[in-house]
Amino acid sequence: QQQVKQSPQSLIVQKGGIPIINCAYENTAFDYFPWYQQFPGKGPALLIAIRPDVSEKKEGRFTISFNKSAKQFSLHIMDSQPGDSATYFCGGGATNKLIFGTGTLLAVQP
């Protein structure tokens, strides 16, 4: 049973475009929703995270939108750059554990 469902599986945008990646969760015990970025051959690293008491969080060009009633959240990347090309994972965390979605491979074309 996939506790965190992520879409799309892959995404291609032009430089300057705004890719959007969506996630839905089932476990209402989750109180931490991170997005991780992974480059080839590297371990994932935290990009941005949100708690369910806010509906939006922005850090630089990256924004999380959170809809608690729908149990959905999304990542928006403003003015995307070729250097943003990577795999992105959403997650759901509770006190004891952290679960991830299936990942989105993003390619930003120059």
Add this chain to the structure above:
Amino acid sequence: NAGVTQTPKFQVLKTGQSMTLQCAQDMNHNSMYWYRQDPGMGLRLIYYSASEGTTDKGEVPNGYNVSRLNKREFSLRLESAAPSQTSVYFCASSEAGNTEAFFGQGTRLTVV
């Protein structure tokens, strides 16, 4: 500042062989995790340890065992490796499940 260190980085096993993947963190974190990463499947949680002395099954625990040796170290053991266990394995640690997790560089395991 090493963070999370995994050994080995690469390993090839024959079907039926056993091995232990080692993980150590130097951030004094309570929680540690083992994930496997497969194409199209994302990061799937194998086992986790919320604190020293405790371990729990994650999403895909079959075929694996773990040991939380102390607060720093969390090992993953494959008793009888199978080709289906060919994957990239990541260890991670965090203060708790709902705080930032730090990942190691991964172990690429091939079972032939």
